[in-house]
Amino acid sequence: MSAEKFKHIPHPNPTPEAERRKLLAEGNFGKVFSDHMFLMDYDPEKGWHDGRLEARRPFALDPASLVLHYGQEIFEGMKAFKGPDGTVTVFRPEANGQRLAASARRLAMPEMPVETFVSAIDALVQKDSAWVPEAEGHSLYLRPFMIAHDAFLGVKPAERYLFAVIASPVGNYFAKPTVDVWVTERYTRAAPGGTGEAKCGGNYAGGLVAQREAYSQKCDQVLFLDSTQGHFVEEMGGMNVMFVRKDGSVVTPPLDGTILRGITRNSLLTLGRDMGLNMREEPVDINELFEAAAAGDVVEAFACGTAAAVSPIGRLKRTPGEGDKAGRRTEAVFGDGATPGPVTMKLKKALLDVQRGRVEDKHGWRHSIMVQ
Template identity: 50%
Template sequence: MSSTAPALSGTAGDGAPHYHRRPHPGPCSPAERNRALTAPVFGTVFTDHMARARWRAGTGWDERRVEAYAPLALDPAAAVLHYGQEIFEGLKAYAREDGSVWAFRPELNAARFAASARRLALPELPEADFLASIQALVAADAAWVPGAPGTSLYLRPFMFAAEAFLGVRSARVVDYLVIASPAGAYFPSGFEPVSIWVADGQHRAGPGGTGGAKCGGNYAASLLPQQQAAANGCAQVCFLDAATNTLLEEIGSMNLLVVTCDGTVHTPGLSGTILDGVTRRSVLDLCREQGRPVTERPLPLAEVLDGLRSGQVAEIFACGTAAVITPIGRLAGSGFDLTVGAGRPGPVAQVLHEELTGIQRGTRPDTRGWMYRLV
């Protein structure tokens, strides 16, 4: 059974943290909001409210509230501006025809947020607090959840070192916020194959680093290779491992999967340099339930290129919260430029996309209890 929503006040059940809603002095008019929801573009328009809380060493979490979305006031010495001590998450809220709003496996986002906090020496936010914050924000901004096919309300929880201090140590004052943005498809082309550029010699993360955490530094390291991918006519960049520069790891902000002609689904194992994606985990769960063999292992670029040339590799696709499932139609890099399959979405990617999006939108049964009701 799916999880059931608690009260709509932002209280996530008996004894759970409460996010007090402050009156908004000037929310968007219905006409303004409807214009923003007509054709939402990922991450460009934001809802009326944001949720927030503060942690202080010695006292813990307090000041939980939902208030008007507004710029933040930061001291120029705020530690995050100098040492990058911050983390974030990404998940979506989906509207149903009955007016309810649901999230997809948010407890996994809460667990990953806590794991990222540990790696960045930030305080862990309890799961109940995480769920209460997104529930309170969605309750305040339920009218902002778009209902058109392919749309959702993207939720961005994040935490950063707010203490004004230039010493190199973990911060003693930390702010946590959640903002929300109505979103359409991440890629303008929708569920169509994209081209991927394999970065050579530029890496997202290294062994013992922060690759397994969802922190801004990992993404900052990807921006120059992303520009190089665009210069080569590609929509995204795939990174190789830093230790040997031979193993496929992540595609931009997504996980990578390869399907061989025998139906086996291969994906790089979680070695500490790859993010433990919620969509990745869900895709692998579905594959196993559907009887598809799954291997999580080091995935050499040379093996994949040989498989594309021989026909042994039938499909390559990426998965992540923003785009869900993204077929890959072209894999290019220094010295190679190969078409994947026939340049069209493969059958495994199609089946997984239909199943996942159907569960998320409530058009297919949620037999696994993956959906969590927010409103």
């Protein structure tokens, strides 16, 4: 289904150009939204139908909607960029569509064909292309999501669903050159057989208390450990994590069903290998990591994800521990703790150059949007 085949409902009062330019310049993450949204319905008889673009507005939901009670909801995060020649592109939308389908299978929701998903993204970005920022570090963040909206209080998969896409012009996710990260040992994010690999709201809601714990320790983000043994690194509150050894090799925890299959993670593994870096997926023991950082064997760390892109980590922090853990190291500092490392910045530059159209797109990741 092409973007042109969707219904377009005119906006009665679009944002004036002067106000839009002012909002774009502010670059606040996730606080400003474009004029329109894309909606599409699903039911067992018609399948996915009635795709439409209309003015962004609040939803009307029945108080008994299943999404409000049992959390049958999934989402994605992606970005549209404006290149040096003014071309608007979206980074790897097919990969997002495939991941949404995988999340839908795990949450007993209907899969949306990847072609339909990409066409929905095209339709919204075409309509709101004036909301794609030009400034370096800025982009149009796209949030596709799917919710169950049957009005029923029994516990069962819904039959009717709503798919939507909204857009928000954003700047950098973190304002600091490096971030401090709290290692939580009180809370875990996911367990084998659970929903860790799905991009669903419940995974993030369950991590908010750990994020609050991180804030209480004067940290910017939280790092989760595995739920089985409690000492293997998994991922952060909303992004994957990578570590750089002194020999220049890069290590990230393997995908085992409890870690989100990050598209940025996958892109960095590919770009790093293109550059000749030794990119490895292997278990990372948190205690060995703290010791390796102290010995100078692990010299850099960074978070990676759609929202954060590549965000250097200055230090990891944790409690002193009790019993047989007493006296352990409570900080792992990377470099001087305040300056991003060279391998991190090399990978960040490679990613942003591809996303923004500054280099050849060897892997076909940039999806061009036809705008007027």
